[in-house]
Amino acid sequence: xxxxxxxxxxxxxxxxxxxxxxxxxxxxxxxxxxxxxxxxxxxxxxxxxxxxxxxxxxxxxxxxxxxxxxxxxxxxxxxxxxxxxxxxxxxxxxxxxxxxxxxxxxxxxxxxxxxxxxxxxxxxxxxxxxxxxxxxxxxxxxxxxxxxxxxxxxxxxxxxxxxxxxxxxxxxxxxxxxxxxxxxxxxxxxxxxxxxxxxxxxxxxxxxxxxxxxxxxxxxxxxxxxxxxxxxxxxxxxxxxxxxxxxxxxxxxxxxxxxxxxxxxxxxxxxxxxxxxxxxxxxxxxxxxxxxxxxxxxxxxxxxxxxxxxxxxxxxxxxxxxxxxxxxxxxxxxxxxxxxxxxxxxxxxxxxxxxxxxxxxxxxxxxxxxxxxxxxxxxxxxxxxxxxxxx
Numbered sequence: 001x002x003x004x005x006x007x008x009x010x011x012x013x014x015x016x017x018x019x020x021x022x023x024x025x026x027x028x029x030x031x032x033x034x035x036x037x038x039x040x041x042x043x044x045x046x047x048x049x050x051x052x053x054x055x056x057x058x059x060x061x062x063x064x065x066x067x068x069x070x071x072x073x074x075x076x077x078x079x080x081x082x083x084x085x086x087x088x089x090x091x092x093x094x095x096x097x098x099x100x101x102x103x104x105x106x107x108x109x110x111x112x113x114x115x116x117x118x119x120x121x122x123x124x125x126x127x128x129x130x131x132x133x134x135x136x137x138x139x140x141x142x143x144x145x146x147x148x149x150x151x152x153x154x155x156x157x158x159x160x161x162x163x164x165x166x167x168x169x170x171x172x173x174x175x176x177x178x179x180x181x182x183x184x185x186x187x188x189x190x191x192x193x194x195x196x197x198x199x200x201x202x203x204x205x206x207x208x209x210x211x212x213x214x215x216x217x218x219x220x221x222x223x224x225x226x227x228x229x230x231x232x233x234x235x236x237x238x239x240x241x242x243x244x245x246x247x248x249x250x251x252x253x254x255x256x257x258x259x260x261x262x263x264x265x266x267x268x269x270x271x272x273x274x275x276x277x278x279x280x281x282x283x284x285x286x287x288x289x290x291x292x293x294x295x296x297x298x299x300x301x302x303x304x305x306x307x308x309x310x311x312x313x314x315x316x317x318x319x320x321x322x323x324x325x326x327x328x329x330x331x332x333x334x335x336x337x338x339x340x341x342x343x344x345x346x347x348x349x350x351x352x353x354x355x356x357x358x359x360x361x362x363x364x365x366x367x368x369x370x371x372x373x374x375x376x377x378x379x380x381x382x383x384x385x386x387x388x389x390x391x
Contacts, residue, residue: 026127026128026129026130027046027047027050027118027127027128027129028047028129029044029045029046029116029129029131030045030046030047030084031043031044031045031086032044032114032131032133033131034131034132035131035132035133035134036131036133036134037133037134037135037136038091038133038134038135038136039091039135039136039137040090040091040092040137040328040338040339041088041089041090041091041339041346042088042089042090042091042133043086043087043088044057044059044073044086044087044088044089044116045081045084045085045086045087046084046085046087046116046118046129047083047084047085048080048083048084048085049083050118050126050127050129051075051078051085051118052075052118052119052120052121052126053075053121054075054120054121055074055075055118055119055120055121055126056072056073056074056075056118056119057072057073057075057087057116057117057118057119058071058072058073058116058117058119058125059071059072059073059089059114059115059116060114060115060116060117061107061112061113061114061115062112062113063112063113064113064132065113067113067114067115068095068097069095070089070093070095071089071090071093071095072119073087073089079347081347086347088346091107091135091137092106092137094106095107107135108135109135109136109137109138110134110135111132111133111134111135112132112133112134112135113130113131113132114130114131114132114133115128115129115130116128116129116130199363199364199365200361200362200363200364201216201361201362201364202359202360202361202362203241203333203359203360203361204358204359205333205357206333206334207331207332207333207334208330208332208333208335208337209329209330209331209332209337210330210331210332211330212243212244212324212325212326212330212331213324214330214331215243215325215330215331216362216364217364218290218362218364219297219320219321219322219323219324220292220295220296220297220298220299220320220322221292221295221299221364221365222289222290222291222292222295222301222365223290223362223363223364223365224287224288224289224290224361224362224363225241225252225287225288225360225361225362225363226285226286226287226288226360226361226363227240227241227252227285227286227287227357227358227359227360227361228283228284228285228357228358228359229279229283229284229285229286229353229355229356229357229358230282230283230284230355230356230358231279231280231281231282231284231355232281232354232355233281235257235278235279235281236254236279236353236354236355237253237254237255237256237257237351237353237354238253238254238334238335238351238352238353238354238355239251239252239253239332239334239335239336239345239350239351239352239353240252240253240254240286240333240334240353240357240360241331241332241333241334241357241360242331242332242335242336242340242341243325243329243330243331243332243341244264244325244326244328244329244330244331244341245264245326245328245329245338245339245340245341246264246267246270246339246340246341246342246343247264247266247267247326247328247339248264248265248266248267248321248325248326249263249264249325249326249329249341250262250263250264250325250341251336251340251341251342252286252288253336253342253345253351253353254279254353254355255344255345257278257279258274258275258277258278258279259274259275259279259286259305259307259312259313260272260273260274260275260342261273261288261303261305262341262342263303263317263320264341265317265319265320265321266321266326267326269318269319271303271315271316271317271318272315272342273288273303273305273313273314273315274305274313275305275307275312275313276312276313277307277312279307280307280308284307284308285306285307285308285309286305286306286307287305287306287309288303288304288305288306289303289304289305289306290302290303290317290320291304292320297322298319298320298321298322299320300316300317300318300319300320301316301317301320302314302315302316302317303315303316303317332350333357333360334352334353334357335350335351335352335353336349336350336351337350338350
């Protein structure tokens, strides 16, 4: 680790020196553009003619005139798209300062000067481009309901019955149900809230960025995800439904005319299943069915892919996420916003589906068995409470 840090700082110093002695005929970045708001994996698009053979680019970010080296990326790792090379910079990744090479630092949200230099195989800087960007990795969250402060004075030995009245309409109208005030906090007091009775959830049309905590509860038991599609005569590709990202999430998508399913277990293990035959055209129904080994936390199980109710592929998932997926991206229908679940389509993000997704249906109890349902429900809420305490 120590050597790695010093090598990175040395490379930064060399790039700054080599870049400082060159006179550039600056090229123009196709991405990011001047003043663009960016977050997470920042797309860098450079004219192919500007990057020498066997060369690389360096990225410098900071205040105007005092940009700092953050990363060098080889040409071989880029994607060639429309006469441009596409690179990615992880804006949440640490960088190291030559004044303190052992301490990782991170960029806060704000406006920065963003400079890209191209280099030949010897490290000599050959060209440069610079734009201003606005980094926005923190997404603000809002709560539609105002807080309520309750207070009362009790005499010693006095017993009171409490009845709370609130005019907050959100608790009365959501899904036509009366929601318990602060019901999500009952786990902190040793009581799990009532288990949900709804087992099927249907999404129509262009649904995007559903928060991780609001998706159907597919954890620790069997479930199915099915979709009704319209495939044009020339075929289609893209994401049907995806949740979160490659640090923990799943994606059901079409690539190279085949139905595919990728499941990431906290970014450590990745399970993939691919159909053996291409998708037909016209109206097509697809389904991913997960049959759990047992209704237990992080259970493994068998995945089967279906096209028009015929099995076309599958495989095992030895482990599944027991509580919740990564919080960096939400649930999307017809695309995969944010960081991708399967990095094979990262260069096409958000990899929008080129056919039509009519609807997507989650069934969280396809093999109904209530024997362990309450135990799993309590496990999830206890885990979420522990996560909240540590946050």
